[in-house]
Structure formats: structure tokens, C-alpha cells
Amino acid sequence: MASPPWNTSEITGQLTRGIRRRSLLAGVAALGAAGALGAATGCSRVDVSGATDGGHLLEDLRKKGTVRMGIASEPPYASINSKGELTGEAPAVAKTIFQRLGIKNFEPVPVEFGALVPGLHSFQYDVIVAGMFINKARCAAVLFSDPDYESKDAFLVPKGNPHKIKDYPDIARQHLRMGTGIGYAEIDYAVGNGVKKSTIQTYGDQIAGMEALEAGRIDAFAGTALTMIEALKTGKHPKVEMTSPFTPTVDGKPQRDGGGYGFRIGETKLRDAFNNELQKMKKSGELLRIAKPYGFTEEFMTDLTAKELCKK
Numbered sequence: 533m534a535s536p537p538w539n540t541s542e543i544t545g546q547l548t549r550g551i552r553r554r555s556l557l558a559g560v561a562a563l564g565a566a567g568a569l570g571a572a573t574g575c576s577r578v579d580v581s582g583a584t585d586g587g588h589l590l591e592d593l594r595k596k597g598t599v600r601m602g603i604a605s606e607p608p609y610a611s612i613n614s615k616g617e618l619t620g621e622a623p624a625v626a627k628t629i630f631q632r633l634g635i636k637n638f639e640p641v642p643v644e645f646g647a648l649v650p651g652l653h654s655f656q657y658d659v660i661v662a663g664m665f666i667n668k669a670r671c672a673a674v675l676f677s678d679p680d681y682e683s684k685d686a687f688l689v690p691k692g693n694p695h696k697i698k699d700y701p702d703i704a705r706q707h708l709r710m711g712t713g714i715g716y717a718e719i720d721y722a723v724g725n726g727v728k729k730s731t732i733q734t735y736g737d738q739i740a741g742m743e744a745l746e747a748g749r750i751d752a753f754a755g756t757a758l759t760m761i762e763a764l765k766t767g768k769h770p771k772v773e774m775t776s777p778f779t780p781t782v783d784g785k786p787q788r789d790g791g792g793y794g795f796r797i798g799e800t801k802l803r804d805a806f807n808n809e810l811q812k813m814k815k816s817g818e819l820l821r822i823a824k825p826y827g828f829t830e831e832f833m834t835d836l837t838a839k840e841l842c843k844k
């Protein structure tokens with residue numbers, strides 16, 4: 533169960549550790565945007581002003597020695613494994629970078645995907661580490677690193693794919709019942725292709741989605757292709773299969789999706805330092821080496837930037 537998105541004592545703690553009032557106000561202002569994003573990804577642009585001096589979080593984290601990572605339960609991006617340990621591609625990359633920035637300890641804070649942005653702005657953690665797609669609506673509330681991967685979408689469907697679903701228009705045309713995760717970008721893709729929002733059912737994660745499919749409550753569950761591959765690996769849902777990965781199209785425009793790491797608006801010093809290390813890892817091939825054990829092959833590596841994704 534996700535904890536509530538704000539925590540007064542944590543905010544007070546941040547203040548005494550030197551986070552400036554302006555940053556806090558920016559965080560509180562951003563809650564409106566973040567709340568809207570938590571409920572649905574399709575909010576219109578919101579004005580969120582952050583610290584104008586680049587922020588102090590990098591210094592604070594170095595002093596503290598620990599960075600708190602907001603994660604959602606979504607292998608292979610980030611999750612807590614059966615031993616209770618933080619695992620996944622995003623924490624593996626983020627840990628490497630934070631170590632290079634002088635921060636050696638990591639504390640996961642698991643929440644539902646839809647609670648990631650509100651949790652960031654209410655100081656539950658310092659950074660979103662969940663492979664979150666970068667898009668215009670989210671960039672109004674979150675300061676993103678460049679993406680470290682790109683991915684197509686796919687559906688989980690009942691074995692044999694009885695409705696022959698390949699893309700979102702197939703769902704809309706046949707008036708099918710789609711499921712996806714709370715706050716997922718896939719909600720907008722479905723709605724953008726004519727699926728009625730009121731027919732989309734949201735679940736905490738892919739496992740819950742597969743249960744719903746097997747129980748006949750939905751006809752398809754949408755998410756990233758990597759998520760689906762990983763969900764099926766559990767082998768516990770023999771009546772479910774995955775469709776071929778595809779690039780969603782909205783208003784005739786193909787949606788190339790890249791996911792990255794999210795910081796509070798105004799924390800540009802930390803984001804820039806993080807980005808700098810990420811770029812070096814991309815160039816040297818280290819990023820692919822770190823991501824590969826989690827199923828990220830060469831085709832998931834990306835030349836997209838946060839700047840261009842924030843416009844889409």
C-alpha cells in the first residue's frame with residue numbers, strides 16, 4: 533500500500549537540513565500539477581516555478597550520504613526482490629551515478645506509479661527511479677534527466693489474442709475493456725485513439741493486470757514491452773500472452789518514448805551533475821553493460837533527449 537503522498541515531518545526535516553523556503557514553496561506549488569499527474573497523465577500544462585539558484589540537494593545528499601529513490605513495483609525497471617532488496621535497471625544505473633557524485637547509500641521508497649510525482653514533491657524521496665517516460669505534461673512538474681532507454685508498448689491479452697489486438701485503435705473500434713497501471717502514459721495513448729476513459733480500468737501493477745485478464749474483467753492490459761516480457765516470466769499466468777511491441781500513434785504522430793530520472797523542479801545542479809555522468813556512461817557503452825542483465829538490449833538504447841521529449 534502506498535504511503536500518503538505528503539509527510540509533514542519529512543518536509544520539516546528538509547527545511548532544517550537547509551532546503552530553502554523557495555524550493556519548498558515550489559514543491560508545494562507543484563503538488564497541484566503532481567496530483568493531477570497522479571490521477572491521470574493527460575493534465576494540461578501547469579506553471580511550477582522552482583529554486584532559481586540551481587538548488588542545494590546535491591550538497592545536502594553528499595553531507596547525508598544517502599539518497600532516497602522513489603520506485604514503483606515494475607520489473608525490470610525497479611522493484612523490491614524476494615530478498616527485500618532494491619533491484620532493476622533504473623536503480624542499477626542511478627546507484628552507479630550517485631556513487632560517482634559522492635553518495636554511497638541508497639534507500640528505496642516504493643509507491644504506486646501514479647504516486648511517484650506527488651511523492652517527489654512532498655519530499656518522500658529525492659529522485660524518481662522508475663523508468664518514467666518523459667513528456668510535456670510531466671515536464672511541467674518534474675525536472676528530468678535525459679532518457680537512458682526507449683521502449684515500445686505492448687499488450688497482455690488472453691492466450692490466442694481472441695480480439696486480434698495489435699494497437700490502441702483495435703481497442704477503440706471493438707469497444708474493448710482496457711486495463712493499465714495507475715498514472716501510466718498508456719492511458720493517454722488509449723484515449724488519444726478513441727478509447728473512452730471511463731472504460732479504462734487501472735491496477736497497481738502488471739501482476740494485478742494479469743489476474744484481471746484471467747478473471748475476464750478486462751480484454752487487454754497495456755504497458756511497456758519490457759514490462760510485459762518480465763511479467764510473463766513469473767510463469768504464474770498460463771492463460772495470458774503478450775502482443776508484438778508497437779510504437780503508439782496519437783493524432784497521426786508516432787510516440788517515441790524515452791524514460792529517465794525525475795528531480796524536483798529547481799534542482800538543476802543535481803540534475804545536471806547526474807546527466808553529465810549519464811552521458812559519459814552512454815558514450816563509453818557502460819550504460820548498456822549495466823542495463824543488459826535486466827533485458828535492455830542495444831535496441832533500447834536511445835539518442836533522444838529530455839529537451840525534445842518535454843515538447844511532445
Ligand SMILES: CC1=N[C@H](C(=O)O)[C@@H](O)CN1
Binds near residue numbers: 609663665717
Ligand atoms: C516505465 C513505465 N513507463 C510508462 C510511463 O512512464 O507512464 C508506464 O508504462 C509505466 N512504466
